[in-house]
Amino acid sequence: MKSTTIRRWSFIHTWTSLICTVFLLMLALTGLPLIFHHEIDHLLGNEPELKQMPADTPQLNLEQLVAKAQAHRPGEAMQYLAWDEDDKNGVIAIMAATAGTEPNSSHTFMLDARTGDSVEMPSANGGLTMFLLRLHVDMFAGLPGKLLLAFMGVLFVVAIISGTVLYLPFMRRLKFATVRQDKSTRLRWLDLHNLIGVVTLTWALVVGVTGVISACADLIIAAWRNDSLTAMIEPYKNAPPLTLRAPATDLLKIAEQVAPGMTPDFIAFPGTRFSSEHHYAVFMKGSTHLTSHLLTPVLIDASDLSVTAVAGRPWYMDAMGMSQPLHFGDYGGMPMKILWAVLDVLTIIVLGSGVYLWLVRRKAAKP
Amino acid sequence: MRPRQSNFWKVFGVPLAIGLLSAGGLFAALLGDGVWDSLSWLGLGIPAVVGVWGLVRRP
Numbered sequence: 325m326k327s328t329t330i331r332r333w334s335f336i337h338t339w340t341s342l343i344c345t346v347f348l349l350m351l352a353l354t355g356l357p358l359i360f361h362h363e364i365d366h367l368l369g370n371e372p373e374l375k376q377m378p379a380d381t382p383q384l385n386l387e388q389l390v391a392k393a394q395a396h397r398p399g400e401a402m403q404y405l406a407w408d409e410d411d412k413n414g415v416i417a418i419m420a421a422t423a424g425t426e427p428n429s430s431h432t433f434m435l436d437a438r439t440g441d442s443v444e445m446p447s448a449n450g451g452l453t454m455f456l457l458r459l460h461v462d463m464f465a466g467l468p469g470k471l472l473l474a475f476m477g478v479l480f481v482v483a484i485i486s487g488t489v490l491y492l493p494f495m496r497r498l499k500f501a502t503v504r505q506d507k508s509t510r511l512r513w514l515d516l517h518n519l520i521g522v523v524t525l526t527w528a529l530v531v532g533v534t535g536v537i538s539a540c541a542d543l544i545i546a547a548w549r550n551d552s553l554t555a556m557i558e559p560y561k562n563a564p565p566l567t568l569r570a571p572a573t574d575l576l577k578i579a580e581q582v583a584p585g586m587t588p589d590f591i592a593f594p595g596t597r598f599s600s601e602h603h604y605a606v607f608m609k610g611s612t613h614l615t616s617h618l619l620t621p622v623l624i625d626a627s628d629l630s631v632t633a634v635a636g637r638p639w640y641m642d643a644m645g646m647s648q649p650l651h652f653g654d655y656g657g658m659p660m661k662i663l664w665a666v667l668d669v670l671t672i673i674v675l676g677s678g679v680y681l682w683l684v685r686r687k688a689a690k691p
Numbered sequence: 692m693r694p695r696q697s698n699f700w701k702v703f704g705v706p707l708a709i710g711l712l713s714a715g716g717l718f719a720a721l722l723g724d725g726v727w728d729s730l731s732w733l734g735l736g737i738p739a740v741v742g743v744w745g746l747v748r749r750p
Contacts, residue, residue, distance in 0.1 A: 491702065491706070492699065492702050516745055519741075519742070522706040523706065524742060525706070526709075526714050526738070527717070527735065527738060613723045613727075617721075656720035656728045656731045659728075660728070663735040667742075670742040673746070
């Protein structure tokens with residue numbers, strides 16, 4: 325590599341990293357406890373616990389559950405029903421002033437599918453982990469916050485790539501994993517920055533790219549509404565507003581008939597951003613490990629319960645679905661969470677040592 | 692160019708192997724539980740261990 329080439333890459337590496345470092349440090353620090361948010365919420369007593377009942381206690385049907393939920397929060401609209409992953413008797417209900425209310429103003433709670441009793445889910449509506457999550461997702465700044473963080477994520481990816489290019493001239497005369505301990509503190513940290521940076525490269529790239537995709541979720545959902553949803557609900561363009569919602573009782577049976585072999589993940593009620601003004605949307609997930617992250621929506625007419633369409637899955641919705649596990653690290657048990665945390669701390673060290681190396685160089689360059 | 696070519700593999704050989712193992716680990720746990728999870732712990736464990744080892748090692 326010519327020295328001018330090195331200088332150019334070095335310039336790119338320095339400035340892309342310096343600009344994104346503060347944000348990346350915030351993301352890495354808030355992300356660290358979020359890896360264990362289930363465990364933390366459990367310890368804080370913020371996770372819902374359903375009461376013990378005989379194993380074969382029958383469940384209420386969906387419309388009965390909706391009625392119970394509406395009695396619990398009168399005057400509010402049902403937005404979503406979802407199924408808890410840990411307890412098959414747990415049905416998560418999300419309600420708000422209107423069906424179209426934005427997600428941060430919604431109220432999330434759990435229904436016991438056997439009794440219809442409401443159990444509060446404090447962790448889904450506030451508290452420590454929710455505070456950290458909001459910081460991590462949008463810094464309490466809504467869409468502009470998300471897009472700013474997405475841009476910082478892109479800079480992070482450029483910093484990783486330019487750092488990898490620079491790894492070659494820096495390491496040409498050194499064996500892998502050489503850390504020069506006795507020359508100077510700067511050299512020790514330069515070697516550590518190179519070593520830790522290069523071994524965490526793949527993980528940091530994957531978490532970075534999937535983070536950027538997740539940060540663009542609002543745009544991706546809007547694109548889906550424009551592309552797929554609008555075409556599917558074209559016949560309803562001039563239909564009068566929905567006055568009487570048909571009961572939700574058989575929604576799952578209807579969806580399972582047209583999407584055989586799939587299981588329900590959540591139901592979007594009419595008027596939410598995952599459905600139309602005239603439809604229930606039952607989001608079905610695949611039955612294999614890999615496809616369980618990919619959702620296929622079944623649109624069901626909310627006045628006569630006929631199936632309007634089984635929507636295709638545009639590639640960007642699949643990309644968003646696959647990004648979630650790969651960003652959260654929640655798909656390989658506790659050992660994976662611990663490794664995620666170690667790699668996160670190592671990334672913090674790479675970020676910190678990078679700033680240190682820049683400061684030392686700058687001081688040395690001054691007369 | 693020739694000496695630089697060999698430089699490339701000398702410098703990037705081990706990091707590339709670790710990168711491929713990490714990628715395999717990230718992907719493995721998406722495919723299933725049990726053995727697949729263990730494979731992912733192995734794949735992601737190697738970069739984690741090498742990184743921490745570099746940090747705590749003293750001459």
